[in-house]
Amino acid sequence: MDTNKTVAVIGGGIAGMEAATFLSARGITVYLIEKEDKLGGHLLDWERLFPTMRNGSEVVKFLMDGVKADNIKIMLSSKLTAAEKSGKGYNLRINENVDLFADAVLVTTGYDLFDATKKEEYGYGIYDNVITSADLEKIFMSGKALQTKQGNVPKKIGLVHCVGSRDEKAGNVYCSKVCCVTGVKQAIEIKQKMPYTEVFNFYMDLRMYGMHFEALYKKAQADFGIQFIRGRLSEASEDQNGGIILKVEDTLMGKPLKLTVDILVLLIGLIPAKGSKEVGELFGLKNGVNGFYKTTDQHTLTNSSNVDGVFFAGACTSPKTITNTITDARAAASTVAAYLFNYRSLERKIEQNEDFWLYNTK
Amino acid sequence: MKTFGYTIQNDRQIDFDAADKKLYRYVAEKEPDINLCIFCGTCTATCSAAEFKNMSFRKISLFLRRGLTENLKREIESCMFCGKCTLVCPRGINTRNIIFNIRKGIEEYEF
Amino acid sequence: MSFDWFVLPFSIGALILIVVLISRYILWVIKLSRADRRKSWRSVFSFKLFQAVWEVFNESLLHRKIFRVNALLGWMHMTFALGWFLLIVIGSVESKFHKEKVFNMPYDPIFLRYFEHDVHGFWFAEGFTTIMDTILLLLLVATIMAVSKRFFKWIYGMKRTTKLHPGDQIALASLWLIFPMRFIAESFTAGIYGNGGYLTQTAGDIFATFLPLKSLELGAWWTYSSALCLFFLFLPFSRYMHIPTEVFLIYLRKAGVKTPDNKLTGFSEFETYSCSRCGLCIDQCQLSETTGYDDQAVYFLQKLRRNILQEESSHNCLLCGKCTNICPVGIDITKIRLLKRTEFAPEMLFNYxxxxxxxxxxxxxxxxxxxxxxxxxxxxxxxxxxxxxxxxxxxxxxxxxxxxxxxxxxxxxxxxxxxxxxxxxxxxxxxxxxxxxxxxxxxxxxxxxxxxxxxxxxxxxxxxxxxxxxxLHKEGALKLTPNEEKMVYHDPCELGRMMNIYEPPREILEKSGKLIPVQKEKNFADCCGGSLANLPLSEDNRRKVSKEALTKLLAPSPDILVTACPLCKKTFSNVSDTPVKDIAEVVYERMIE
CATH class of the missing domain: 3.40.50.1860 (Rossmann fold)
Incomplete structure (x- = not known):
């Protein structure tokens, strides 16, 4: 059942791929526009996924199977440079030389990772043995052993939760949602590879909200002996051997704690993508208080934007897990289809809470 | 129940019913930030005074809310006002103003 | 004998004013430390007195510093101060010529025209009337400017002018009345007796054509005298207290008296009362710009004078020193505010x-x-x-x-x-x-x-x-390879305005790369908002101050923002996407081993 409708999906990460798959299944032609030379987005940089430890590449493969459909035109190394309303749809310009028309636009620009150098006191980019959770995944992906810069097997590794999340000084007041469980996952992976290395997780709160997350946490304690210390890192410094000296308060003991680790891993949060800002400016999309796109409603119209014919899916509206993102992408595909075929479902209205009373935005 | 000075530490429980909240209310009125603490301990970890002496802003925040003024007095006296805690607090709490007003409040009520 | 009952309001007002001023000044001198008192006595007989007189001439009469801020504003202040001063000086010389004696009544020069109708008997009289009329004309223009400043402050380069309290308003109204009334009274007399100059005579002749001057004359002089009386009575309780006080302040300063580091003395009273509430400090204050705060230096000093200063006023201030920097009277408001804090500070529960x-x-x-x-x-x-x-x-x-x-x-x-x-x-x-x-x-x-x-x-x-x-660089020990990165430099308040270190950081940065100037720098640089000096300032407001300051610094789109203070660095890093570096990092990156 081919229709003559076309949708441009901006961003070829997991949200874009899955939304394209479901749109194409409805006979809609999809332009899947990705600025990198590969589809998959951040998932390509992630080795294994919580809570099951499944390989990320399996999910990528599953998603790739979806976008093989004939009516999905994959455009790699492509960047949206201009957008203009044309009738009910949009004329879009890609890379300054390709023009195309889309009846609707689905924005799936995802997120960026927090730049850990912004927290100077944590020493990222200053001390060799301070890395981020993303760096750690890359090391896992490479198959190389995790070593200190000096080439030694680390005896102690610390993981710091909430780096750049829940931090008003960093300008990000929200919880990034995925780092807590990522921290537990990575702690377990380290232990699996190096059973004799001691692993410490420094946390403020452990938010194990998802199905099986709590079980993963329990597994980390029961089978891997990972130590959880409730206290947020204040500052890190380097000793003569390249070890990282941590200053934390062990809040449950009520005493300051000094600990030297061989490698410090910063669990960096998710922040609004630079790409979202660029795309947002082209269409005039509104951002919410935290800098992610503002959806029309917090509960119901979670894929709709303030601009007619432009929709959202995935982590461009808030930090999401892979599970959440895929679900959201399908929901978005359904919303876009409802828009294109004038389903009554989109005619429903809900009273809007414009001024978000939770934030002191004055 | 009567408690004298240091013996309060040995109390088996925090008697929240008997707790004197006067000081807490005084401070909260002057600096409402006191209610924002999530007890992460970053302030204590970075504290210049805590290098040498028991001094935990996090505990101060708790003692104040629980009405444990004696503990509070011992904890607070070594604060040098350097401001590191304000700089690291993820909740943006105006820690120095809280210490300032606790000192003022105790002075007002007790001396 | 020149006397009429209307001289009484002026004379009584002037007498009361003098008594109030002298008693206040004695009180403040007593509050000086003994060493400061000694300094101030000794300097009477030294060259410092001449220095003080010279500065009084420059600042209290010519108002050079205000000229530098805005020429119109400077002109207004100058004609008011210098004009009035000359009116008194030349007026009393004139009256001495008329009376042909050295000592006469203090009100004689003020009301001379009323009593002396004979201008032709003395060869210099016409000269005097011309000079006096010219001065009066300047003062009338200044009065018009002063009135217009209340309504068109932007002409004078001001976004906001000082909000006045009732004492100020009465004094202001009487001041606005004095010169027009003098003009009217002298013109009326001139219209009757022909003893005016080019201004008052012309006006008098015109008035005479349609007004019964004979019956109005005395009333005009009464009003003039009463306006002066009102002004004198309200002067000690108004901004105009700065007129006599600043003279003493300048002298004390020349004598080497200043506020000590640990407590306020009588000197700060002289400073406080020397504030003319010109309001130049208001537009300088970043807190008022960003947070709607209302305790700028001028209001702080006003509260101090009226003895209604609260803890909030003394503490809610960045102590960035920008008000002190702009103050044409040179009042060290920052120090006064800092020392005032001791009165509100707790004293218990410190144990080091x-x-x-x-x-x-x-x-x-x-x-x-x-x-x-x-x-x-x-x-x-x-x-x-x-x-x-x-x-x-x-x-x-x-x-x-x-x-x-x-x-x-x-x-x-x-x-x-x-x-x-x-x-x-x-x-x-x-x-x-x-x-x-x-x-x-x-x-x-x-x-x-x-x-x-x-x-x-x-x-x-x-x-x-x-x-x-x-x-180290000047000595040759430290060698640098400059690069092409564009840098702007932020002057930390404590290093710049407090310690006057402006050039060393710029010199070394110019040797390390391309230093580009910013709009507000050196003693006019903004505060980063991190100020340890402000206790009650909330995180939200700090960020607002930081963001505003940052926007101005980044206006020339530099590659990096350089500062020389860990607190400034940390504060700006929290809100900046442009890298923020300390001067030490820049030097370390670019040094040749």
Missing amino acids: RHYENVIHHDERKVDVAYFGGCMTHLTPKIKIAMTGIFRKLNIRYNFVDENGSICCGRPLKLAGNHMQARDLMQENKRIIIATGAKILVTSCPICYNIFKNEYKFDKIQVLHHSEYLNL
């Missing part, structure tokens, strides 16, 4: 005994003691750069606070705890002297301020790292 002898250093000889400062521990790049430079240049140094520091004491002082800060200062001084170093280098301008001003080291030279690095 346990800091005694907790920090020890090895015995090795060093040349330089490096004191990072508390904040520098949160900006490790600064300490890595500094220690890196020391090592590469083979400088024998001791990192005094490497493993924890005792605070320098300035934050306590900024909160009003001067006595308590002394304990910390003593211990820190001991630690620093024990290193045996000849130079103390610090990365924190807050520490630098107190080390240099109040620690009173005998044998140790105190340098901020920007000065020290510049010195």
Whole structure:
């Protein structure tokens, strides 16, 4: 059942791929526009996924199977440079030389990772043995052993939760949602590879909200002996051997704690993508208080934007897990289809809470 | 129940019913930030005074809310006002103003 | 005998004014320290008196500093002050000529035209009337300008003018009345007796054509005298108190009297009452710009005068010093505000005994003691750069606070705890002297301020790292490879306005890369918003101040923002996407080994 409708999906990460798959299944032609030379987005940089430890590449493969459909035109190394309303749809310009028309636009620009150098006191980019959770995944992906810069097997590794999340000084007041469980996952992976290395997780709160997350946490304690210390890192410094000296308060003991680790891993949060800002400016999309796109409603119209014919899916509206993102992408595909075929479902209205009373935005 | 000075530490429980909240209310009125603490301990970890002496802003925040003024007095006296805690607090709490007003409040009520 | 009952309001008003002024000044002089009193007596018989007179002429009469801010504003102030002054001086000379005696009644020159109708009998009389009329004309123009300033402040380069309290308003109204009334009274008399100058005679002749001047004349002089009386009576309770007080302030300053570091004296009373409420400080204040705050220097001093100062007013201030910088009277408002804090500061629950002898250093000889400062521990790049430079240049140094520091004491002082800060200062001084170093280098301008001003080291030279690095470069020990990065430099308040260090950081930066100027720099630089001096300022408002300051700094789109203070660095880093670096990092990156 081919229709003559076309949708441009901006961003070829997991949200874009899955939304394209479901749109194409409805006979809609999809332009899947990705600025990198590969589809998959951040998932390509992630080795294994919580809570099951499944390989990320399996999910990528599953998603790739979806976008093989004939009516999905994959455009790699492509960047949206201009957008203009044309009738009910949009004329879009890609890379300054390709023009195309889309009846609707689905924005799936995802997120960026927090730049850990912004927290100077944590020493990222200053001390060799301070890395981020993303760096750690890359090391896992490479198959190389995790070593200190000096080439030694680390005896102690610390993981710091909430780096750049829940931090008003960093300008990000929200919880990034995925780092807590990522921290537990990575702690377990380290232990699996190096059973004799001691692993410490420094946390403020452990938010194990998802199905099986709590079980993963329990597994980390029961089978891997990972130590959880409730206290947020204040500052890190380097000793003569390249070890990282941590200053934390062990809040449950009520005493300051000094600990030297061989490698410090910063669990960096998710922040609004630079790409979202660029795309947002082209269409005039509104951002919410935290800098992610503002959806029309917090509960119901979670894929709709303030601009007619432009929709959202995935982590461009808030930090999401892979599970959440895929679900959201399908929901978005359904919303876009409802828009294109004038389903009554989109005619429903809900009273809007414009001024978000939770934030002191004055 | 009567408690004298240091013996309060040995109390088996925090008697929240008997707790004197006067000081807490005084401070909260002057600096409402006191209610924002999530007890992460970053302030204590970075504290210049805590290098040498028991001094935990996090505990101060708790003692104040629980009405444990004696503990509070011992904890607070070594604060040098350097401001590191304000700089690291993820909740943006105006820690120095809280210490300032606790000192003022105790002075007002007790001396 | 020249007398009429209408001279009484003026005379009584003037008498009361003089009594009030003298008694106030005596009271304030008593409140000076003994040493300051001695200084002020002695200077009467010295060259300093002439210096003071010269400055009074320049500032109280010509108002040079206001001229520099805005020419129209300067002209208005100058014609008011100098005009009135000349009116009195030339008027009394004129009256002496008329009476042909040296001593006459103080009201004689004021009401001369009423009593002396004969202008032709004396050859210089016409000359006098011309001069006096010219001065009066200038004063009338100044009055019109003053009235228009209330409505069109932008003409005078001001966004906001001072809000006036009732005492000020009455004094202001009577002042606006004085010169027009003098003009009317003199014109009326001239219209009847023909004793006016080109202005008053012309006006008088015109008035005479349609007004019964004979019956109105006395009333006009009564009004003129009453306006003067009202002005004199309200002067001590209004902004115009600055007119007589500033003269004494300038003299005291020339005599070497100033506010000590630890407490307010009578000198600050002279300063407080010298505030003319010109309102130049209002537009300077970043807090009022961003947070709608209403306690700018002028209102602070006003509250101080009226004795209604609250804790909030003394503490809710960045102490950035921009108001002090702009003040045409040179009142050190920042210091007054700081010292006023002692009155509100708690005195109990300070115990610093346990800091005694907790920090020890090895015995090795060093040349330089490096004191990072508390904040520098949160900006490790600064300490890595500094220690890196020391090592590469083979400088024998001791990192005094490497493993924890005792605070320098300035934050306590900024909160009003001067006595308590002394304990910390003593211990820190001991630690620093024990290193045996000849130079103390610090990365924190807050520490630098107190080390240099109040620690009173005998044998140790105190340098901020920007000065020290510049010195090393000038001596040739430190060599740099400049690169093409565009840099802007932010002057930290404590280093710039407080310590006058503007050039050393710029000199070394110019040698390291391309330093581009910013709109507000040096003594006009903004505060970053991180100020330790403001206790009640909330995080939200801090960020607002930071963002506004940052926007101005980044206007020339630099590649990096450079500063010379860990607190400024940290504060700007929180809101900036452009990299923020300390001057030490820039130098360390670009030094040739």
